[in-house]
Amino acid sequence: MAFIPPKETYPGRVYSVSIGTGQKEITVGGENVLPFHSFEGAFSNRPLIAYEIHDVPPSDWPESVQKPYLDVCANPVSWAKYCQDILNAKAIALRLIGTHPDRENRSSEDAAKTVKEVIDSIDIPLIILGSNHTEKDSSVLIAAAEASKDRNCIIGKAQEANYKTIAAAAIANNHKLIAMSELDINLSKQLNILITQMGFDKEKIIIDPMCSALGYGLEYTYSVMERIRLAGLAQNDPTMQQPILGDVGMYVWKVKETIADEKDVPLWGNTEERGIAWEAVTAVSMLIAGAEILVMRHPKAIEAVEKMIDELM
Amino acid sequence: MALTGVEIFKLLPKTNCKKCGFPTCLAFAMKLAQRQASLDLCPDVSEEARQKLGEASAPPVRPITLGTGENAVKMGEETVLFRHDKRFVNPCVFALGIKDTLSSEEIEKKINEVRNSVIDRVGQKLKIDAIALLNDSGGPEKFENAAKILSEKAPEIPVILCTTNLSAAEVSTKLYSDRKPVLYGANAGNLEDMSGIAKNYKATLGIAASTGGLNELSELTEKVKKLGVEDIVIDPGARKAKEILEHNTLIRRAAIKKNFKPLGYPIITFAQREDNLLETLFAALGVAKYSSIIVLSSIERWKNLALFTLRQNIYTDPQVPMQVEQKIYKIGEPTEESPLLITTNFSLTYFIVSGEVENSKVASYLAVMDCEGLSVLTAWAAGKFTASKIAQFIKESGIEGSIKHRELIIPGYVAILSGSIEDKLEGWKVTVGPREANGIPAFMKSRMK
Numbered sequence A: 001m002a003f004i005p006p007k008e009t010y011p012g013r014v015y016s017v018s019i020g021t022g023q024k025e026i027t028v029g030g031e032n033v034l035p036f037h038s039f040e041g042a043f044s045n046r047p048l049i050a051y052e053i054h055d056v057p058p059s060d061w062p063e064s065v066q067k068p069y070l071d072v073c074a075n076p077v078s079w080a081k082y083c084q085d086i087l088n089a090k091a092i093a094l095r096l097i098g099t100h101p102d103r104e105n106r107s108s109e110d111a112a113k114t115v116k117e118v119i120d121s122i123d124i125p126l127i128i129l130g131s132n133h134t135e136k137d138s139s140v141l142i143a144a145a146e147a148s149k150d151r152n153c154i155i156g157k158a159q160e161a162n163y164k165t166i167a168a169a170a171i172a173n174n175h176k177l178i179a180m181s182e183l184d185i186n187l188s189k190q191l192n193i194l195i196t197q198m199g200f201d202k203e204k205i206i207i208d209p210m211c212s213a214l215g216y217g218l219e220y221t222y223s224v225m226e227r228i229r230l231a232g233l234a235q236n237d238p239t240m241q242q243p244i245l246g247d248v249g250m251y252v253w254k255v256k257e258t259i260a261d262e263k264d265v266p267l268w269g270n271t272e273e274r275g276i277a278w279e280a281v282t283a284v285s286m287l288i289a290g291a292e293i294l295v296m297r298h299p300k301a302i303e304a305v306e307k308m309i310d311e312l313m
Numbered sequence B: 001m002a003l004t005g006v007e008i009f010k011l012l013p014k015t016n017c018k019k020c021g022f023p024t025c026l027a028f029a030m031k032l033a034q035r036q037a038s039l040d041l042c043p044d045v046s047e048e049a050r051q052k053l054g055e056a057s058a059p060p061v062r063p064i065t066l067g068t069g070e071n072a073v074k075m076g077e078e079t080v081l082f083r084h085d086k087r088f089v090n091p092c093v094f095a096l097g098i099k100d101t102l103s104s105e106e107i108e109k110k111i112n113e114v115r116n117s118v119i120d121r122v123g124q125k126l127k128i129d130a131i132a133l134l135n136d137s138g139g140p141e142k143f144e145n146a147a148k149i150l151s152e153k154a155p156e157i158p159v160i161l162c163t164t165n166l167s168a169a170e171v172s173t174k175l176y177s178d179r180k181p182v183l184y185g186a187n188a189g190n191l192e193d194m195s196g197i198a199k200n201y202k203a204t205l206g207i208a209a210s211t212g213g214l215n216e217l218s219e220l221t222e223k224v225k226k227l228g229v230e231d232i233v234i235d236p237g238a239r240k241a242k243e244i245l246e247h248n249t250l251i252r253r254a255a256i257k258k259n260f261k262p263l264g265y266p267i268i269t270f271a272q273r274e275d276n277l278l279e280t281l282f283a284a285l286g287v288a289k290y291s292s293i294i295v296l297s298s299i300e301r302w303k304n305l306a307l308f309t310l311r312q313n314i315y316t317d318p319q320v321p322m323q324v325e326q327k328i329y330k331i332g333e334p335t336e337e338s339p340l341l342i343t344t345n346f347s348l349t350y351f352i353v354s355g356e357v358e359n360s361k362v363a364s365y366l367a368v369m370d371c372e373g374l375s376v377l378t379a380w381a382a383g384k385f386t387a388s389k390i391a392q393f394i395k396e397s398g399i400e401g402s403i404k405h406r407e408l409i410i411p412g413y414v415a416i417l418s419g420s421i422e423d424k425l426e427g428w429k430v431t432v433g434p435r436e437a438n439g440i441p442a443f444m445k446s447r448m449k
């Protein structure tokens, strides 16, 4: 029996989305096949990994992932420059966690100032993330979007409760927008529809179906991502054809497996290597499931995932 | 191609005698088509029909067992390409590659590493399942010697004997006769001899394509089948991530969507890499994308934990979260003064919380409530972990007979429920515990004072 490769072509295609400006502008998405399936179609744009930095020192990060940044993380500008110049980051994700009312409760003005300083000190694309406090994010992200006007950033996350103000700020200042819903393909689709109904260009949305860490619901994120991709490609659903973002580091570096000391859990092996592997394995799973943009923390995990992408492209 | 219900119906006796337990032959045929019934249920089916149906109803990926006894592992039997369609059936096998160039002490050390790889996670015992003996020496002596050591010192561990040397293959497979090893190393050049060895000793034959890729591989498996070997694992020959993804995807698709028998076998993937973290990621690709055996060069504990967890996640049933039984669990030896805590029956939640209560070294009762396997917040958001349901569960559980006090400790994330539980559970006091389970030991200690 002769073997005929059962290749599949799809009617749909993921929108190509560009971020950043000038020579360092980057395009993600654009494929008309499942992740890395270049044997049956076009998968030409490499997925992008952004280094996560914070507006305040990352005192809540476990020691193994704080360590690489100890000398630079007191100041978001030196942190961003370190990622760009020394670690060769291709993009930065600035999380304004210090604005959260339970944290430093920084004001929108302070946040805007940080955004301005960071964006003026780097030339790679910037992703600007709020603190995930739906109310506070509305005002913080408006100020942040203005402070980075016309620099073609990604801002977010817009959720069902606050998408109107954040989407309006993204339109006014020429940014791309993250639309985040909670692990449910229908909710994700619905949010994209709501946002486009405001007049927001559907090709400027980035889907965040909500990440979850290895061992802590990864299988849900994995399957939602696969289903979103299949809906976009096979069913040609225009509300599900946006690039997908995986906010990996934030979910990974709070689970016990990335924190617990080897002394307390000898069966789990070396703490640092375990944490790095946890982040890298979560990230690769998301890429295989359909993510085009990842936000990550540990330089060694990022380096390994980049090598894996090299091999997959 | 798989037969449709109507095609199957034509082959049945059409007497509607109901002996199969279905009202009509047609109803039974429909169930067969959906693989929800077994042909054995019909006592009157003709031999000819049985053969035809057997071929067509065989699972698209052949089921194969590696090893025997308690440590035997099943492979294959997969029916879908995406885990959201239906549960992936048989979790992939992790095998530690051991080179035959190692000394006997080194080999024994590796055996112990495999034995000590067991980790408990969410109630499941996870481990490195097998050893792959690699013929790095190139000749037969060292390989045969190493196979002897494995067979004597680790008779319980399933093996994959990887060699293209006929003498080494013969001697080592004979050692594992009737213990269901995989003999890996059949290729276009040695096919007949290797098939003979596999057949003699009832081994599964591992077939590798060289440059001809999947076409070559299909021809090889067909030839081997004609030579009388049915149990096969296949290696499409690629070693780069991009090609592995391509080959594994095309193999699984051909088997499942086209019922293409020559590739309907479990896939073996060699993930060894100099860069250990990259090897881990490479193995992760195999876990997600259809490999049935993944050979590793080392099995550090951090690496095992990450890979075991990924395998567990990918292979869980997408419809049914892993859950534990609803009941009042005793932790330590609680007395009538011991604290009572409550949580949901999502396995992950239960194991994290019970582990931390254990860490606190305070004997306790843990009330685990059936919330269809949802986590605390998810169950709360879904209306399954509500004040009235909690109150009813506590009353019906009979715990009031085992304790003197009337205090219930609830998870910090659902602090909002405390007032309404007190309203519904008369005479009870509700105490809000910490949000994260890792705060439980400190919380329990502070209560002791």
Ligand code: B12
Residues within 6 Å of the ligand: A182, A183, A184, A187, A211, A212, A216, A217, A220, B321, B341, B342, B343, B344, B346, B348, B349, B352, B353, B373, B374, B375, B376, B377, B378, B379, B380, B381, B382, B409, B410, B411, B412, B413, B433, B434, B435, B436, B437, B438, B440
């Ligand atoms: C995976 C997930 C799902 C899965 C279900 C997984 C499952 N088996 O439960 C799915 C996709 C099905 C799902 C669905 C929904 N989800 Co959901 N989900 C999650 C997610 C990502 C992880 C949950 C998890 O597994 N946690 C791990 C377990 C171990 O946590 P846990 O049970 O809470 O236990 C911890 C603590 O509570 C504590 N603890 C537990 N018991 C006890 C007991 C005591 C005494 C003490 C002291 C402590 C303690 O210790 C544990 C570890 O620290 C969370 C977000 C997140 N990252 O947390 C959202 C989340 C729980 N989901 C949410 C929502 C809203 C929903 C939906 C209603 C919405 C939707 N998407 O449709 C549905 C509802 C379900 C339904 N109708 O069937 C919300 C809840 C919001 C809120 N604050 O109420 C969350 C928080 C997401 C968010 N907003 O950020 N979800």
Ligand code: SF4
Residues within 6 Å of the ligand: B012, B013, B014, B015, B016, B017, B018, B019, B020, B021, B022, B023, B024, B025, B028, B041, B042, B043, B044, B045
């Ligand atoms: S037992 Fe066989 S013959 Fe009788 S109803 Fe069932 S399928 Fe038909």
